[in-house]
Amino acid sequence: MNHSVVYFKSQFRKTLEFYLKKPGRLEERTYVILPETLEGVPCVDSDSDIINWWRLPGYIAVKLTLNEVCDLLTNRARIPLWVKVKEQDDGIIIIHTCNRYRKWKDVVNHHRENNATFAPFIFDNQLPIQFDPSLERWGLIRKLFWQRGLSLSERSIYQQSPLLYSEVSTFFERYFEGNIFYPGAYNHFHPGEMRYSHLVMEYDRRNNRFIVFENEKATALKQKKVKYASSNLSNTLHYYLQHEKQYCIEGVQIEIDEEIPFELNEQKSSFKSFFKRKFGIIKNIFTFASRN
Incomplete structure (x- = not known):
């Protein structure tokens, strides 16, 4: 397994077990990824810039398991530069991620001046973001149209x-x-x-x-x-x-x-009329043939 993946999973579990009041079985908790921006990417010069600097997870604003979160955020052997964690009152754990991804050594160096003990994770229950039903519906629309499948x-x-x-x-x-x-x-x-x-x-x-x-x-x-x-x-x-x-x-x-829109209704009506005319002609032919 890649070092970045192992490092990320280990740090994630350590952060949750240390900060959550009642961690329980982490595999049974519900997690939601909410990146710093939900759509769009900045102008970049090459594919390598996209890979190294900016990406969005496949699933955003939908309920996930612990393993799904780790798999989504360690793609391409890189991890987010920072990940803020918040536990909502309903027990859902918010994963607020940076859209810039780096190798784990670069992430550790980035956090070294402050506290790299839990890097890249920063537990912050004061985060001004909330996962609610309206945001979940948006996330499901994104998943439906991007991945073409819902559970x-x-x-x-x-x-x-x-x-x-x-x-x-x-x-x-x-x-x-x-x-x-x-x-x-x-x-x-x-x-x-x-x-x-x-x-x-x-x-x-x-x-x-x-x-x-x-x-x-x-x-x-x-x-x-x-x-x-x-x-x-x-x-x-x-x-x-x-x-x-x-x-x-x-x-x-x-x-x-x-x-x-009227023009699309017209197209739809025209198609139906065309089909009815065709069907009517075929029906008349069979009627004529049966009589003769």
Whole structure:
């Protein structure tokens, strides 16, 4: 096992056992990762900058186990430069992380001037952050659209209170503040894989518009097949959800709580009319054939 991973897990357990009033079985506690920023990355010059300086865990603002936290925060053999820990009144343990990651030796050196005993962990019950149901719903939307899968207990939340289109729209407004494509790694997956998306949304910052194009590799001779374009994110999102998933993501139905744009309703109606005409023609042919 990598030194950074071993070091991180050891320090994490030591911090919890020392500071928590009633640690109990740490494996049975509930943990939530809340980074210093929830979305977006700064401008960097290379992939190495992204790896060494800035990254976000795969799961944010969702309930996790101790091992899941350790696995998520020790990816690529680096760990956060600092991790602040807080125990909420309801017993949930908040993990507030720095978005900059370093090798464990660099982390120890960074904390040496203060107290490296628990580095990179800093226990602070006065942290002005709180994990509540509204933040959990945001985290589940992120997990659903990024990882394309929720656990049974997570799905039950949407059975009690349906996932609303307005929630999804708000999520993507924030998402496109720091991202260009959705899915971000759309060309890393293949048809048939759970995270594959036939359509891709892109934010064209230069022209301040959103487009939806088919997920194909564009070349000099083969440009993107743009299916829809609009300066309005909500319209674009409606088009994507309607044509990619019929407003249903991995079994979670999105309840439309606002009016669908007129132009998209027209497209939907036109498709239905076309289908009815085709079906009617076929039906008439069979009727005629049966009579003769």
